[in-house]
Amino acid sequence: MPAPNPGTSQQVRIALGDRSYDIAIGTGLLSQPAAWEGLPRAAAALIVTNTTVGPLYAAQLRAALVPHYRQVHEAVLPDGEAHKDWQTLNQVFDALLSHGCDRKTVVFALGGGVVGDMAGFAAASYMRGIPFVQVPTTLLAQVDSSVGGKTAINHPLGKNMIGAFYQPARVVCDLDTLATLPERELAAGLAEVIKYGPIADMAFLGWIEANIDALLRRDAAALAHAVRRSCEIKAYVVGQDEREAGLRAILNFGHTFGHAIEAGLGFGEWLHGEAVGCGMVMALQLSRRLGLVDAAFADRVTRLVAKAGLPTRGPDLGADRYLELMRVDKKSEAGEIRFVVIESPGRAGVRGAPDDLVRQVLADCTR
Numbered sequence: 001m002p003a004p005n006p007g008t009s010q011q012v013r014i015a016l017g018d019r020s021y022d023i024a025i026g027t028g029l030l031s032q033p034a035a036w037e038g039l040p041r042a043a044a045a046l047i048v049t050n051t052t053v054g055p056l057y058a059a060q061l062r063a064a065l066v067p068h069y070r071q072v073h074e075a076v077l078p079d080g081e082a083h084k085d086w087q088t089l090n091q092v093f094d095a096l097l098s099h100g101c102d103r104k105t106v107v108f109a110l111g112g113g114v115v116g117d118m119a120g121f122a123a124a125s126y127m128r129g130i131p132f133v134q135v136p137t138t139l140l141a142q143v144d145s146s147v148g149g150k151t152a153i154n155h156p157l158g159k160n161m162i163g164a165f166y167q168p169a170r171v172v173c174d175l176d177t178l179a180t181l182p183e184r185e186l187a188a189g190l191a192e193v194i195k196y197g198p199i200a201d202m203a204f205l206g207w208i209e210a211n212i213d214a215l216l217r218r219d220a221a222a223l224a225h226a227v228r229r230s231c232e233i234k235a236y237v238v239g240q241d242e243r244e245a246g247l248r249a250i251l252n253f254g255h256t257f258g259h260a261i262e263a264g265l266g267f268g269e270w271l272h273g274e275a276v277g278c279g280m281v282m283a284l285q286l287s288r289r290l291g292l293v294d295a296a297f298a299d300r301v302t303r304l305v306a307k308a309g310l311p312t313r314g315p316d317l318g319a320d321r322y323l324e325l326m327r328v329d330k331k332s333e334a335g336e337i338r339f340v341v342i343e344s345p346g347r348a349g350v351r352g353a354p355d356d357l358v359r360q361v362l363a364d365c366t367r
């Protein structure tokens with residue numbers, strides 16, 4: 001992994017040949033004209049947002065876009081993971097078609113990961129692909145979901161089951177938007193920040209441990225570093241393996257268990273980040289039972305997950321139900337569930353595991 005950039009540059013590049021793009025990270029970007037220069041040219045833009053984020057930030061984004069696009073339309077979606085579905089996705093297509101949007105129209109995803117995943121999937125498929133820009137407003141979206149081009153909606157039987165790899169033209173992370181984020185959502189975002197430590201960067205894990213209180217009180221410098229380092233690590237991984245043929249799967253650490261929790265409870269009861277936090281604890285226990293890491297390491301990360309305000313024990317869905325839900329995971333091959341495990345601190349891999357071992361983990365880690 002690349003070493004942390006000691007400079008003050010707040011630009012991280014995703015290097016993907018002719019699909020390369022920059023992540024701009026900073027404060028005041030929504031109202032900084034330079035952040036919006038050089039975007040794809042078109043007659044129209046469509047801001048996709050939701051009923052919570054729209055009233056907070058859509059006017060600022062509109063003002064930034066008006067100098068560049070003759071028409072700036074809006075699609076305001078219902079809020080929540082429960083709405084990451086076909087019906088809500090259709091609202092984006094309805095808006096694009098009813099406004100007569102052509103194939104150059106630029107979609108701007110203003111919101112968290114739910115808006116980003118849906119707006120991105122709509123952009124990937126409208127007229128077989130139109131440009132889009134991610135404007136993430138949650139910590140989780142700034143450190144993870146806005147970067148790397150995974151877009152999707154959920155199916156009642158599984159998480160993110162219908163989607164596409166489709167890269168944005170740019171990501172604009174205005175750290176100021178984090179000021180209005182509810183505490184529970186901030187904690188959810190910290191799950192994906194913590195994730196980068198055990199899988200890729202033990203120095204970053206140490207930094208998060210030392211700065212967890214600063215992050216929880218939204219210290220601006222701490223948040224800026226967390227967003228930048230997370231994006232650097234994700235940029236490296238995605239740059240090596242855009243479509244998850246191998247390495248990229250490490251970004252799924254905690255997600256095999258986590259997605260089962262989300263789907264098993266019905267999307268929206270646990271936040272994605274909460275499920276991932278608990279899923280990482282389960283994946284660490286599996287790594288320990290496979291003899292890859294010791295109990296001290298698993299406990300160390302578990303303590304950090306708890307300190308971030310995230311659950312460390314899963315709901316009791318029953319082991320059979322967990323296994324059934326996890327078999328739907330996109331990493332499964334020929335019916336075998338494959339887990340992201342920690343091979344050694346700072347290094348992850350993907351493996352199958354005997355069902356009885358997984359059952360022991362579930363017995364240890366559920367209420």
Ligand SMILES: NC(=O)c1ccc[n+]([C@@H]2O[C@H](COP(=O)([O-])OP(=O)(O)OC[C@H]3O[C@@H](n4cnc5c(N)ncnc54)[C@H](O)[C@@H]3O)[C@@H](O)[C@H]2O)c1
Nearest residue numbers: 052112113114115137138140141144145150177180181272
């Ligand atoms: N594509 C990827 O690579 C990727 C990566 C990680 C997660 N995801 C997906 O992202 C989703 C989770 O994203 P999320 O945690 O951002 O959830 P979210 O999009 O539901 O946003 C969380 C909540 O915060 C509100 N909100 C957003 N910004 C706000 C702000 N600045 N101030 C006040 N409220 C604000 C939202 O309206 C929502 O109620 C999941 O669906 C997950 O599967 C995708």
Ligand SMILES: O=C(O)C(=O)C[C@@H](O)[C@H](O)[C@H](O)COP(=O)(O)O
Nearest residue numbers: 144148150159160248251252255330
């Ligand atoms: O970018 C990736 O790759 C990830 O796995 C990031 C995850 O945090 C994210 O939740 C992603 O949407 C999960 O991917 P999926 O392929 O398991 O749906």
Ligand SMILES: [Zn+2]
Nearest residue numbers: 192255272276
């Ligand atoms: Zn995730």
